[in-house]
Amino acid sequence: MSDSRKHVVIVGGGFGGLWATRALASADVRITLIDRRNHHLFQPLLYQVATAGLSAPDIAAPLRHILRKQANAEVRLGEVVALDAGARQVRLADGEAIGYDYLLLASGATHAYFGHDEWAPNAPGLKTLDDALLIRRRVLLAFERAEAAQSEAERAAWLHFAVVGGGPTGVELAGTLAEIARHTLRREFRRIDPAQAKVRLIEAGPRVLASFPESLSAKASAQLQRLGVEVVTGTPVGAIDGEGYRLGEDRIAARTVLWAAGVAASPLGALLDAPRDRAGRVQVQPDLSVPGHPEIFVAGDLASLKQANGQPVPGVAPAAKQMGSYVARAIRARMRGKPTTPFAYVDYGNLATIGRRAAVVDLRGLRFSGFLAWAFWLAAHVFFLIGFRNRLIVMLNWSWAYFTYQRHARIIFGGKPDPS
Amino acid sequence: MSDSRKHVVIVGGGFGGLWATRALASADVRITLIDRRNHHLFQPLLYQVATAGLSAPDIAAPLRHILRKQANAEVRLGEVVALDAGARQVRLADGEAIGYDYLLLASGATHAYFGHDEWAPNAPGLKTLDDALLIRRRVLLAFERAEAAQSEAERAAWLHFAVVGGGPTGVELAGTLAEIARHTLRREFRRIDPAQAKVRLIEAGPRVLASFPESLSAKASAQLQRLGVEVVTGTPVGAIDGEGYRLGEDRIAARTVLWAAGVAASPLGALLDAPRDRAGRVQVQPDLSVPGHPEIFVAGDLASLKQANGQPVPGVAPAAKQMGSYVARAIRARMRGKPTTPFAYVDYGNLATIGRRAAVVDLRGLRFSGFLAWAFWLAAHVFFLIGFRNRLIVMLNWSWAYFTYQRHARIIFGGKPDPS
Incomplete structure (x- = not known):
C-alpha cells in the first residue's frame, strides 16, 4: 500500500x-x-474470424498471459x-x-451508423470477437436458409450479401465472401449453387480503398471483380432493415448486410x-x-x-x-522533469488484402498488387501476430485453407438455432 | 420429384x-x-473446449462438408x-x-437435473459447444472476479469450483480445472494465488467412475487427489443457487458449480x-x-x-x-425383405481421462492407469477425431499445452462483459 x-x-x-x-x-x-475484455485482439485479422477462416482464440491472447512476466504491471478486467x-x-x-x-x-473505436443506429441489428459491424462470431453465424446461416427456401425470391434474398463501406475491412469481407461462395461451399448443397450468390460491395465515395493512391484503388476494384464481387461506388446505402436495403432509387431484397462504413471513437x-x-x-x-x-x-x-x-x-x-x-x-x-519532443508518426506503408492471391501494397511510393502483394501482406500479418503459437497455428490454417479452399471454423453456435 | x-x-x-x-x-x-446444428461434434473432447484447451472448431466439422461427396445424402438444418x-x-x-x-x-441426450430445473442457470451442464463456451466463460471470469474481490469471503467463493457428478465428464472437468488453477494461471495474477482455488468433485454414489471396476475407481480417486482435486463421495448435493450449494448439512459459498450428474434423452x-x-x-x-x-x-x-x-x-x-x-x-x-439378426454391442473397452498424465483404461479385463493409460487415451481420441486437419491441429495444441502448461483458448467473449 x-x-x-x-x-x-x-x-x-x-x-x-x-x-x-x-x-x-x-x-x-x-x-x-x-x-x-480479458484479451488483446489482433484486429487486422478479425475479418478472418468473421469469415470462418480462423477461430477466435487464433487471433487473441489473454492480457494476463502476455504480461505475466512484467512484474510492475497488473491486469484488471x-x-x-x-x-x-x-x-x-x-x-x-x-x-x-x-x-x-x-x-x-x-x-x-467502434463502428458508427451516421445517425442511423436503427440499422445496427440488420447490418452488424466488425470490431470485437463477438461481432465476428455474429457475422460468421449470419453468413453461414444465410446459405442454410437459401437451401431450405420455398420460393425463388426468398432464395435470392438469402443469397444476396451486401457489404457497406469500401475501406480495408469492407474489401476484405467482400473478397472473402466471394471466395466462400465460389469455392469453399462447392458441392456441399443440393438445392442451391452457392456460386450463384451475389456479393456486392457498396461505397458511397468515388472509389474503394480511398486511403490508397488512385491506381491501387483501380487495381483493387479489378481484383474484387475477378473474385466475383460486384463493386458499386458513388452510391450511398439507405433504409437497411431485415428484408433488404435501399440503393439510390432501388429497393434490394437482401437478408445479409454487413457494415464496414463508419467509425466512432x-x-x-x-x-x-x-x-x-x-x-x-x-x-x-x-x-x-x-x-x-x-x-x-x-x-x-x-x-x-x-x-x-x-x-x-x-x-x-x-x-x-x-x-x-x-x-x-x-x-x-x-x-524526470524533462521536456518531450512532439509525437511523429512514421508511415511504413499501407497494405490491404482483397482475397485469395489478391492485395494491394503501397510502401512509400513503391506500389504493387496481386499475388506478390498478397504474399507480402500474409508474411507481414503472420509476423506481427502476437505469440509464437498463434503464428504457427495461423500459418497452418492458412496453408490448409489455401490448398484446399476450406475454412475450418465453419461452425455455427450461439444464437437461436432457427431464427426467423 | x-x-x-x-x-x-x-x-x-x-x-x-x-x-x-x-x-x-x-x-x-x-x-x-x-x-x-450445422456440425458434427466430437463430444468426447467437449470438456477440452470448456476448459480452454481447444477451440470450438477444433472438435466440430460441418455436416455438409463431411458428406459433400456422398451424392445420395442431403443435409437439412x-x-x-x-x-x-x-x-x-x-x-x-x-x-x-x-x-x-x-x-x-x-x-x-441432454443433461437433466433430477426434477430441479431451477438449478440449471447456476450449474451449467456440458452437451453442446454453447454449453462448453458458457462454462469456459464462467471459469475464466471466476478467477478475474477473485482477483478484483474486496473481501476474503468473496474471494474464497469465487475460487471454489464444485463439479457435481463423478462420471467420466465430471472427472475430466475436475482434473482439468485443478491443472488450470495450479499450472496454467501461475504467475498471471497479482492479488490471488490461483493454486489456492478449491476444486471439489462431488459424487452422490459410493465411488467415482462407477462404470469401471472398483480398483480403477480407487486409482482414479487417488490420481484426482494428486492433481489437487478434493473428491467427496456418498453425499448428494442440494439447493444450488448463485451463491453456493448445500452438501449434506453444510452450506458452501461457491460461485462456480458445474453439472455432470444427470442425463435425459x-x-x-x-x-x-x-x-x-x-x-x-x-x-x-x-x-x-x-x-x-x-x-x-x-x-x-x-x-x-x-x-x-x-x-x-x-x-x-x-x-x-x-x-x-x-x-x-x-x-x-x-x-430386400430379408430378416435381421439382433443388434449386438461389441465392447472394446472403457477409458476415462483424469488430467495431465492421468487416466484409467479397462480393455476387457486388461486394466491400467496413470501415464500409460493417459497416452493410450490421447492416441485413441486423436485417432477417432474426424478429419485429418482437426487431428493435426489437436495434436499440435496438445503438444503445446503439455510442454508449456498453456491453454490457448483462454478467451472470454460473449455474455455481458461485467456480470454481477
Whole structure:
C-alpha cells in the first residue's frame, strides 16, 4: 500500500495500451492495465474470424498471459465508467475507484451508423470477437436458409450479401465472401449453387480503398471483380432493415448486410473535458496529452492528431503502437522533469488484402498488387501476430485453407438455432 | 420429384446418425440428414473446449462438408417438432413437412437435473459447444472476479469450483480445472494465488467412475487427489443457487458449480408412441426398431436396450456408432425383405481421462492407469477425431499445452462483459 512508485493507469489493452505497458516494463512505476475484455485482439485479422477462416482464440491472447512476466504491471478486467481528473481517479462499473498519477486512455473505436443506429441489428459491424462470431453465424446461416427456401425470391434474398463501406475491412469481407461462395461451399448443397450468390460491395465515395493512391484503388476494384464481387461506388446505402436495403432509387431484397462504413471513437473520450472531432476522437496536444492535463494521455483510434504534413495520423495498428510507445517515453520524461519532443508518426506503408492471391501494397511510393502483394501482406500479418503459437497455428490454417479452399471454423453456435 | 428411391430420414448428426448416413452411401436410397446444428461434434473432447484447451472448431466439422461427396445424402438444418407415424412424415419448426420410408431418430441426450430445473442457470451442464463456451466463460471470469474481490469471503467463493457428478465428464472437468488453477494461471495474477482455488468433485454414489471396476475407481480417486482435486463421495448435493450449494448439512459459498450428474434423452423420443425408460430413452426392439413400426429406428443415447448379458448398452460414442451402422444394415435388409439378426454391442473397452498424465483404461479385463493409460487415451481420441486437419491441429495444441502448461483458448467473449 505504501508503494512510493508512481501509478500509471492504462485503459484499453489494444495496440496502444499494450505497447505503452510493455514500454514501461523497466520504468520505476506500477501499472494497472484495465480492459473490458480479458484479451488483446489482433484486429487486422478479425475479418478472418468473421469469415470462418480462423477461430477466435487464433487471433487473441489473454492480457494476463502476455504480461505475466512484467512484474510492475497488473491486469484488471473491468469497465471504466467515470473519470475525476481533479481527484485523479477512474471509477469502474463494479464500483471500485482507482487513483492514478498518469493516465492513458486507449480504448479505441467502434463502428458508427451516421445517425442511423436503427440499422445496427440488420447490418452488424466488425470490431470485437463477438461481432465476428455474429457475422460468421449470419453468413453461414444465410446459405442454410437459401437451401431450405420455398420460393425463388426468398432464395435470392438469402443469397444476396451486401457489404457497406469500401475501406480495408469492407474489401476484405467482400473478397472473402466471394471466395466462400465460389469455392469453399462447392458441392456441399443440393438445392442451391452457392456460386450463384451475389456479393456486392457498396461505397458511397468515388472509389474503394480511398486511403490508397488512385491506381491501387483501380487495381483493387479489378481484383474484387475477378473474385466475383460486384463493386458499386458513388452510391450511398439507405433504409437497411431485415428484408433488404435501399440503393439510390432501388429497393434490394437482401437478408445479409454487413457494415464496414463508419467509425466512432470510444465513449470514454467524452469523460475528458477536452475538444473532440466529429467522430468523437480527442484532439490531443503534440505530445498526445490532453490540454490542461499533462498527466492524461490519449493514444490509438481515440486520439485525433494532425501530422506535420497536415494529414491526420491514420487509425491503423502501427500508428496505435507508435503512440503507445511514445506515451511511455513521455511519462518517463515527465517523471524526470524533462521536456518531450512532439509525437511523429512514421508511415511504413499501407497494405490491404482483397482475397485469395489478391492485395494491394503501397510502401512509400513503391506500389504493387496481386499475388506478390498478397504474399507480402500474409508474411507481414503472420509476423506481427502476437505469440509464437498463434503464428504457427495461423500459418497452418492458412496453408490448409489455401490448398484446399476450406475454412475450418465453419461452425455455427450461439444464437437461436432457427431464427426467423 | 419422381425419385423412385426409398427416402431415409435421419434425425441427428451425432455418432449414431452420421455413421448410419455414411453406411448407406452405396445403398439405393436418398437420405435427408436433419440436425438443429450445422456440425458434427466430437463430444468426447467437449470438456477440452470448456476448459480452454481447444477451440470450438477444433472438435466440430460441418455436416455438409463431411458428406459433400456422398451424392445420395442431403443435409437439412432444422429442428423436428412433430412426427406423424401414420402418414410417415416429420415436421420441422419452419413448417416444412418431410415424408420418409424409413426414419432413424438419433437425437441423443441432454443433461437433466433430477426434477430441479431451477438449478440449471447456476450449474451449467456440458452437451453442446454453447454449453462448453458458457462454462469456459464462467471459469475464466471466476478467477478475474477473485482477483478484483474486496473481501476474503468473496474471494474464497469465487475460487471454489464444485463439479457435481463423478462420471467420466465430471472427472475430466475436475482434473482439468485443478491443472488450470495450479499450472496454467501461475504467475498471471497479482492479488490471488490461483493454486489456492478449491476444486471439489462431488459424487452422490459410493465411488467415482462407477462404470469401471472398483480398483480403477480407487486409482482414479487417488490420481484426482494428486492433481489437487478434493473428491467427496456418498453425499448428494442440494439447493444450488448463485451463491453456493448445500452438501449434506453444510452450506458452501461457491460461485462456480458445474453439472455432470444427470442425463435425459432428447425430447424427440416422446413423439413416438413407444415405451420409454425413466431417463426418457425409447425401449427399442432387438433390431433397434420401434414396436409396431418396423420402418422407425432409434440409435445412440436415445435408445434403451439390454445386452444379452442383461446389462444396458452404455451411452458412449462407440455404441452409438455401432447402432448407426447396424440401422443402415437393417434398412438394406428390410428393402430386400430379408430378416435381421439382433443388434449386438461389441465392447472394446472403457477409458476415462483424469488430467495431465492421468487416466484409467479397462480393455476387457486388461486394466491400467496413470501415464500409460493417459497416452493410450490421447492416441485413441486423436485417432477417432474426424478429419485429418482437426487431428493435426489437436495434436499440435496438445503438444503445446503439455510442454508449456498453456491453454490457448483462454478467451472470454460473449455474455455481458461485467456480470454481477
